[in-house]
Amino acid sequence: MKLEVLHVPDCPNLPPMLERLSEVTHLPITTRIIDNEVDAERFGMAGSPTLLIDGVDPFATGGDCECGVSCRLYRDEAGRIVPAPSTEQLCDALTTATQPAGGTPRSTERLTDHP
Numbered sequence: 578m579k580l581e582v583l584h585v586p587d588c589p590n591l592p593p594m595l596e597r598l599s600e601v602t603h604l605p606i607t608t609r610i611i612d613n614e615v616d617a618e619r620f621g622m623a624g625s626p627t628l629l630i631d632g633v634d635p636f637a638t639g640g641d642c643e644c645g646v647s648c649r650l651y652r653d654e655a656g657r658i659v660p661a662p663s664t665e666q667l668c669d670a671l672t673t674a675t676q677p678a679g680g681t682p683r684s685t686e687r688l689t690d691h692p
Contacts, residue, residue, distance in 0.1 A: 578674065580606045581629045583622040585646050590660035594626045601667045617644040624649025626661065628670070635670035636662060 584591045589607070599607050611622045621627070624647050626632055626653065634642070636651060654666070655661045662670070 578604055578671075579629075579631050580604055581632075583607045583611050583617075583620055583629065584608060585625040585626065585648075586612055587604060588625040588648070590648065590650075591626050594661035595630065597664050597667055598628070600664050602671060612645060614644070614671040615648050618642070621645070628662070628667075630670060630674040633674070635674060636666075647668055651672060665673055 579596060580602070582591065582594055582598070582670050584594075589668075595606060607622065610623070611617050616622075621629065621632070621634060622632060622644055623637060623642050624645060627649060628636065650658045650660065651666075653663050653664050
């Protein structure tokens with residue numbers, strides 16, 4: 578699993594994102610500075626910071642990326658505006674990313690015999 582955080586230079590919301598990610602995973606986390614609209618569109622940055630798990634934004638809202646080099650804010654479980662997803666929201670995103678399309682974790686899939 579590849580974790581990458583896209584951000585603008587000196588983004589004040591980058592440290593909370595990285596701290597919370599490090600609390601919930603020991604996977605390596607790379608960062609990429611995005612400083613123009615072309616790269617924001619190219620890499621899929623929907624504001625800074627944007628987490629990509631295997632190239633997918635788990636917090637995207639809608640089909641098309643509203644990409645740009647602006648700040649990105651998130652909502653916590655209570656609907657409050659926050660600088661980064663909560664540790665619980667990040668755990669959920671990582672868990673969802675490890676599941677196959679059917680939603681059942683691979684380790685618990687059952688094989689059945691067919692006559």
